[in-house]
Each structure stands twice: as structure tokens, then as C-alpha cells.
Amino acid sequence: MDENAPLLVFILLLFCSRISSSFSNGFFYQDILNGNGNGEIYFNGVKLRVEAQPPSAVPVRGGNVTLPCRFWYEPELSVPRRVRVKWAWLPVSGDSESDVLVAIGHRHRSFGHFKDRVFLRQDVPGDISLIISNVSLRDGGQYRCEVIDGLEDESAAVHLELRGVVFPYQPHRGRYHMSFAAARRACEEQDAAVATFQQLYAAWREGLDWCNAGWLADGTVQYPITQPRSPCGGLDLGPGVRSYGARHKLSHRYDVFCFSSFIRGRVYFLQHPQRLNFSEAVQACITDGGEIATVGQMFAAWRFLGLDRCDAGWLADGSLRYPITKPRPNCGPQEPGVRSFGFPSPHHKHGVYCYSSK
Numbered sequence: 001m002d003e004n005a006p007l008l009v010f011i012l013l014l015f016c017s018r019i020s021s022s023f024s025n026g027f028f029y030q031d032i033l034n035g036n037g038n039g040e041i042y043f044n045g046v047k048l049r050v051e052a053q054p055p056s057a058v059p060v061r062g063g064n065v066t067l068p069c070r071f072w073y074e075p076e077l078s079v080p081r082r083v084r085v086k087w088a089w090l091p092v093s094g095d096s097e098s099d100v101l102v103a104i105g106h107r108h109r110s111f112g113h114f115k116d117r118v119f120l121r122q123d124v125p126g127d128i129s130l131i132i133s134n135v136s137l138r139d140g141g142q143y144r145c146e147v148i149d150g151l152e153d154e155s156a157a158v159h160l161e162l163r164g165v166v167f168p169y170q171p172h173r174g175r176y177h178m179s180f181a182a183a184r185r186a187c188e189e190q191d192a193a194v195a196t197f198q199q200l201y202a203a204w205r206e207g208l209d210w211c212n213a214g215w216l217a218d219g220t221v222q223y224p225i226t227q228p229r230s231p232c233g234g235l236d237l238g239p240g241v242r243s244y245g246a247r248h249k250l251s252h253r254y255d256v257f258c259f260s261s262f263i264r265g266r267v268y269f270l271q272h273p274q275r276l277n278f279s280e281a282v283q284a285c286i287t288d289g290g291e292i293a294t295v296g297q298m299f300a301a302w303r304f305l306g307l308d309r310c311d312a313g314w315l316a317d318g319s320l321r322y323p324i325t326k327p328r329p330n331c332g333p334q335e336p337g338v339r340s341f342g343f344p345s346p347h348h349k350h351g352v353y354c355y356s357s358k
């Protein structure tokens, strides 16, 4: 008896790890004991398989994206079975999982902000790839396609990642003035979304260094440091993303890190005979068939379209900036970046950057 005890524990551990390695919807399958630990389930000698290949997709904002997924039976069935297909989404912001679409045969229903924007490809039998049209900044995250056949179900995950750029944002009132809700509004007004920790971390790895703390999508406040120095957490700490942890969303005030994605269209410095005050600048872009560019559009054009111009111009929030991808004398620091002159008086006369979707 004593000799067998370790073996029993070992077997129990094996079962536990099998159960937790496959997705569970609350039912207990008798066939879990027959599973091979790779998330496969057998019933009546038939195995239902679900696969998402490739497991990630990188769409363009405003475009369409296909999240691959297919299912099949082993051995193959002679008569097709009626299955229920469900796609769910776990947002990067750390909110809980929500339904995207459920389908039986050719009938389907979509939910929430995916309503009427998603459908199944169903090109060939077993194809349950999800097509999302007009992809938005909010759509990033982990998707799960699930096939339910009677009591059996299987699922596979697909990651959707928007290529983007993270930028720190401070409103014209100055440093540390935004509650979490105000921070979210500020990013939206700049055609961007509050950055997630993963996005800020990726930006830090690419060299982002910023000494003011900003909100992130999960309600924490952090800042990225690549060159440790004394006012920014001190020299004792190594480079890293420094965190103040979760802050009170209503009463605490900080700056924010926004995330802007690749954009269709173009951002350009308006050729105009005179320099313009702010209200003239807004109007001049409209007259030119576009609109004054937001900060998010400026960063996206700088990062993805290589926008480089050594002339300061108005942007939609009333700030004055210019984008440099090839640093040179008299155009700011040695590193590429979007340079900012802050928020000058709206009566001052400058150039302007416009955005056109065409």
C-alpha cells in the first residue's frame, strides 16, 4: 500500500493535467480519460479535430481580415453532422471573453461591436474561418473558434494583432491632468486607443523612453525607460517599464499612452501661400478635400509611411509637431521621432498637416 502511494499520486496528476489542458465548458466528458492530452476528444471511435493555421493574423485597420479555422473528423464521416460553431473574443485590454458569432449551418448571429461585421467563410466543408470587415483598433486580442457536436466540443485559438505605434499623450492643460475616462477620450480624439501593457512593452523594446507616467488600458499607470537617470526612477533601477500599479480611475490623474494603427490614406504638409492660425488651418485642410490630421494619424504616417518633413504644422488637438524619420542638422534630436512644440496660442501662424483617406 505504502509502496503504491507515489504511483497513485502520479496517476492523479496525469489526469489533472489532461483535464486542464483541454478546454472545458462545464460538462464532464467520459472520453476525457481517452484523450491523448493534445486537446483531442474521441467518441464512438470518431475524433473531432479543430485547427487554426496560421494561428495569427495582422490586418490593416478599416480593411478585412480572415481568422483561419477548420474542423474535420477522423476517420472521415460519410454523412455530414450538424454542428454548432461559436467564435469568442478575449480582448487585449484584459476584459472578459465575449461572444462574436454563433452559427448552425448557414444561419448565424453576431454580437456586440461585431454585429453585422462578421461572417463565416464556409468555402469548403469544415471551413469555419471568421471574416471581420472594417477592422477597428478595438478588435485586437485572442479569438477562439469552437465546434460543438452534441456533447462534444473542441476549440482552437487565433491571435489578431494590429500593427501600430505607441505614443505618450499630454493634453494642452499640461502634465498629469487626466482621469482614466479622460485619458480614453483623449486617445479616441487622436484616432487612437489607450495602449495595452503588451503594446507599451513592445514599444519599450523598440526604444521608447518617456519619463512621464501614463494610463494603460488595464487601469495601471506605467512609463518606459531605456536610459535610467535620476528623475525617472533613479540610476539604481535597470532599464524597464516602471509601474505605479493600478491607480484609482476617477481620482488619480496622469498622462496616457495611446496606440494608433496603420492607416489607409495619407498625411501631408499642406502647400499653402501663407502661414495660418489654428482656425484657418482647420479650414484650409477642408478646402483641400481632407481634414486636419490627428496626432494618432501623424504617428502612424511617421511610423508606417515614412513621413519626414522638417516643418512644424498644426494638428487637430491644437498642438504643433513635425515628423522626422531621417534625422539631420536643424531638425531636432539625433533620433527619429515626431517632434512637438506643445500647444502654441491658436493666433500664431504656422503650417498645417492634413489627412486624406484617398
Ligand SMILES: *[C@@H]1O[C@H](CO)[C@@H](O)[C@H](O)[C@H]1NC(C)=O
Pocket: 063, 064, 133, 134
Ligand atoms: C470587405 O468585405 C466586405 C464584405 O464582404 C466587402 O464589401 C468589402 O469590399 C471588403 N473590403 C475590402 C477592402 O476588401
Ligand SMILES: *[C@@H]1O[C@H](CO)[C@@H](O)[C@H](O)[C@H]1NC(C)=O
Pocket: 062, 134, 136
Ligand atoms: C468602419 O468603422 C468605423 C468605426 O470604427 C466607422 O466610423 C466607419 O463608418 C465604418 N466604415 C464602414 C464602411 O462601415
Ligand SMILES: *[C@@H]1O[C@H](CO)[C@@H](O)[C@H](O)[C@H]1NC(C)=O
Pocket: 277, 278, 279, 280, 346, 347, 348
Ligand atoms: C484666424 O484669422 C482669422 C482671419 O483670417 C480670424 O477671423 C480668426 O479669428 C483667427 N483665429 C484665431 C484662432 O486666431
